[in-house]
Amino acid sequence: MNNIFESQTIQYEIPIEDLEKIKNLILNMPxxxxxxxxxxxxxxxxxxxSISKYGERNGQPAEYRKQIDKWVIYLWDDLREKIQKVLLFHEALEIYFVEKFGLAPGAQAHSAVLLHESNFVNQLLNEEEKIELSKLRENLK
Structure with a gap:
């Protein structure tokens, strides 16, 4: 039993220099x-x-798709820029984990990103923006 639990809690360590490159790129990118x-x-x-021409929610605030030679990240254009940066950081880092560690896109890669995203959020957002991000995510459930 213990081995099953341990296999589900594997931590994937991203080299700190890679993490910093990703953070800096996202923070400085228009x-x-x-x-x-x-x-x-x-x-x-x-x-x-965020709203389609039919008046319906247009997917998720941020999501990605694999193309032949690249990853395309779709991001809602009507969110506050700092919120967009958090979402972009999450998606870019999730793709990094898929590519570098062979994690499955979706839940497995998503889970690997959460601690790093939390640190990024605490670094970038003020309390009001954190509440806004939380409400955005809550409304998607």
Whole structure:
């Protein structure tokens, strides 16, 4: 039994220099449609509206898709910039874990990112923005 629990709680350690590169890139990147790379992983950022032309929610505030030679991150364009940066950091780091550690996209890679995202949020957002991010996530459930 103990081995099953241990296998579910594996921590994946990202080299601190890679983590800092990702943080600095996201913090200094303008939030607009653009291409960028992190550790030889190619990304394309695409902004999109939160509401579709049919008046329905347009997917998630941030999500990614694998293309042939790059990862495309879709990000809602009508969120506060700091909130966008948190979401972009999360998606970019999740993709990093998929590429560098072979984690499955989705829940496995998502879980590996949470501690790093929490630290990023505490570094970047004030209390009001943290509440806004929390409400955004709560409304998606």
């Amino acid at each position: 939030i607009n449609d653009n291409d960028f790379s992190i550790e030889n992983i190619k990304y394309t950022l695409r902004l999109c509206p």
